[in-house]
Each structure stands twice: as C-alpha cells, then as structure tokens.
Amino acid sequence: MTTYLVTGGAGFIGSNYIRHMLGKYGEEITIINYDALTYAGNLENLTAVANLGNYSFVKGDVCDKALLKRAFEQFDVNYVIHFAAESHVDRSIADPETFVRTNVMGTAALLNAAKEAWQDDSGSFLPGRKFVQISTDEVYGSLSETGYFTESTPLDAHSPYSASKAAADLLVKSYYDTYKMPVNITRCSNNYGPYQFLEKLIPLMINNALNGIKLPVYGKGLNVRDWLYVEDHAKAIDIVTRNGKPGEVYNIGGHNEMSNIDIVHLIIDKLRELLPDSDSRKRNVTKELITFVTDRKGHDLRYAIDPQKIKNELGWEPEIMFSDGIVKAIKWYLNNPEWLENVTTGDYVKYYEQMYSTR
Numbered sequence: 001m002t003t004y005l006v007t008g009g010a011g012f013i014g015s016n017y018i019r020h021m022l023g024k025y026g027e028e029i030t031i032i033n034y035d036a037l038t039y040a041g042n043l044e045n046l047t048a049v050a051n052l053g054n055y056s057f058v059k060g061d062v063c064d065k066a067l068l069k070r071a072f073e074q075f076d077v078n079y080v081i082h083f084a085a086e087s088h089v090d091r092s093i094a095d096p097e098t099f100v101r102t103n104v105m106g107t108a109a110l111l112n113a114a115k116e117a118w119q120d121d122s123g124s125f126l127p128g129r130k131f132v133q134i135s136t137d138e139v140y141g142s143l144s145e146t147g148y149f150t151e152s153t154p155l156d157a158h159s160p161y162s163a164s165k166a167a168a169d170l171l172v173k174s175y176y177d178t179y180k181m182p183v184n185i186t187r188c189s190n191n192y193g194p195y196q197f198l199e200k201l202i203p204l205m206i207n208n209a210l211n212g213i214k215l216p217v218y219g220k221g222l223n224v225r226d227w228l229y230v231e232d233h234a235k236a237i238d239i240v241t242r243n244g245k246p247g248e249v250y251n252i253g254g255h256n257e258m259s260n261i262d263i264v265h266l267i268i269d270k271l272r273e274l275l276p277d278s279d280s281r282k283r284n285v286t287k288e289l290i291t292f293v294t295d296r297k298g299h300d301l302r303y304a305i306d307p308q309k310i311k312n313e314l315g316w317e318p319e320i321m322f323s324d325g326i327v328k329a330i331k332w333y334l335n336n337p338e339w340l341e342n343v344t345t346g347d348y349v350k351y352y353e354q355m356y357s358t359r
C-alpha cells in the first residue's frame with residue numbers, strides 16, 4: 001500500500017486533493033492529513049472521508065520538528081505532498097514574518113524529516129519515495145499583456161507571500177541538487193472550486209453578493225489571472241507524483257485568463273441566472289454592489305502559465321473550462337449554505353473588517 005503524507009490537507013486545495021485521491025484509488029492508498037487547522041483549515045471539508053480506514057488526521061504545525069519525526073516513524077511514508085502554507089497575499093503584506101516561518105522554516109523542517117526517514121546508511125534514498133512541493137505561479141512575478149510563464153522563467157517574487165514560496169521552492173530544489181532527494185515542484189495558476197475559503201476572489205464575491213454586501217475590487221479590476229479548476233489541479237499533482245521526473249518543475253495552468261472585473265460581472269450574471277425568483281437573495285445581487293477599493297501594494301498585473309511541458313511529458317491538460325467550472329463552483333456554494341455560515345464567523349469577520357473597512 002502506498003502512503004501519502006499530505007500537509008495542509010484540511011485547506012481548500014489539499015482537501016480537494018485528498019477526496020480525489022481516495023475516490024480514485026480507494027484502499028490502494030493510505031493518506032495521512034497533517035494540518036495545524038489555522039483559520040483556513042477546516043475538517044468539514046473532509047467529512048466524506050473522515051471515517052475511512054485508510055485516512056488519518058494528525059493535528060500539527062509543519063514547523064514542529066519533533067512531531068514531524070514521530071509522524072515519519074509511525075507511518076511508512078512514500079510520498080510527501082506539501083500544501084501547508086500561509087497563502088493569502090493581503091495577509092502577507094500585513095504580517096510577513098508569519099509567512100516566512102510557515103512557508104520557509106516549515107518547508108525546511110519537513111524536508112529534513114523526510115530526508116532523515118528516507119535515507120539509508122549509505123546516504124541513498126529508499127526506492128518509491130518523493131517530496132512534492134506545491135507552489136504558485138506568483139513566484140515568477142508579473143507579466144505584461146503578452147507572454148507566458150514557463151518553467152525556465154526567472155523567479156521574481158513581488159509580495160512577502162510569493163517571496164516565501166520562492167524561497168521554499170529553492171530549498172526543495174537544493175535538496176535534490178545536494179542530497180539527490182527525489183523531488184518535484186509544481187506551480188499552478190489561481191485555483192477555484194468547492195470549499196475555497198472566502199478571502200479569495202471568487203467565493204468572496206459569491207458570498208458578498210448573496211448577502212447584499214459590497215463587492216471590493218482592487219484598483220480598476222484590470223489585473224488578469226489564469227484560472228484552474230481545483231479538481232484538474234488534483235489530477236495534475238497525482239500525475240506528477242507518480243510519473244514526474246525527479247528534480248523537475250511542472251507548471252499547471254488552466255488556459256482560462258480573465259480580468260478580475262470580468263470575473264465579478266460574470267459571477268453576478270450567473271447568480272441571477274441560477275437563483276429562482278422566489279429566492280429573496282436574488283434582489284441583493286446587483287452590479288451596484290461593485291466597489292473599487294485602493295489597489296493592493298505591489299499588485300502584479302497579469303499571470304499566465306504555459307503548461308506545455310506537463311502536457312508533453314506527462315499527458316496532463318485541463319478538462320474543465322472556466323465557463324463550466326464557474327457554474328459548478330457557484331452551484332456548490334448555493335447548495336452548501338451551512339458550510340458558508342460556519343466559515344463566515346469569528347476570525348473571518350475581524351479579518352474582513354481589517355482588510356476592507358478603511359479602503
């Protein structure tokens with residue numbers, strides 16, 4: 001049986017990945033979900049698999065060296081899938097040190113734990129092991145109106161978040177170069193889909209519109225992102241883990257570029273189409289809610305990924321186009337009001353007021 005140690009598995013992408021893997025492979029695999037359950041970690045995301053015999057949860061900080069060591073001693077880990085990270089740019093601008101601690105020091109602690117567990121007495125690594133670093137296209141910086149990020153694009157991070165991820169990527173690469181640890185690094189474009197925490201653009205706009213709350217759009221809303229449905233991302237990670245050439249970076253993109261303001265308009269239009277006239281929330285959903293706020297510091301203009309390498313070498317390409325994926329995502333939020341209610345209390349309210357009340 002193949003054992004996966006998934007860090008940050010209670011988060012948005014991590015939980016979607018875990019559900020995908022258990023749904024695809026069933027009892028052929030075991031998954032250990034290692035998560036600190038910070039504000040964005042939510043075990044409700046994994047209710048469907050919580051009672052499976054081949055799924056376990058370990059509550060732990062990725063910087064906790066002793067706990068990581070015990071996890072590797074307890075479980076015969078084949079693959080580390082490293083999602084655990086502080087991931088929101090706005091939060092990194094307000095508190096850079098937290099991002100350095102989790103994203104850089106946490107990655108170092110995890111690499112060392114894996115190295116200690118996987119090396120034999122000669123320094124060689126046991127067969128069937130790999131460390132997969134889940135990163136972001138933001139490490140490449142910003143594009144103008146043309147061109148694409150490739151795996152050879154120089155790293156040029158502009159926010160504390162992206163800088164911490166770039167540093168983590170380089171650490172992972174160094175363990176391959178120095179110790180020959182089997183690793184891969186994946187860099188994805190913006191994910192969207194079920195269970196995404198509401199600080200991100202798409203769920204934020206959906207939730208605010210349903211409640212008649214202003215829709216805060218940075219600057220003029222002209223920043224462009226490439227959007228990737230989270231299930232497509234999970235499939236790509238699986239393929240890279242099993243078949244990716246050790247030491248290689250693979251870019252994972254969705255071929256779905258849109259400006260932020262166009263996304264907001266589309267969400268409003270789709271909500272009005274999907275909500276029945278009898279739903280009182282429908283009258284809340286209007287374009288008058290759009291409110292332009294002070295632009296984010298160091299806001300990158302455009303991200304766009306060229307995923308040709310992963311297509312050519314591993315046969316992956318996105319299956320869900322944005323026109324279909326956005327409808328799937330909106331329907332999920334409409335059909336899961338209890339989940340929405342549970343994540344829009346407490347710390348989220350304080351964060352929202354801090355980020356947008358004075359803009």
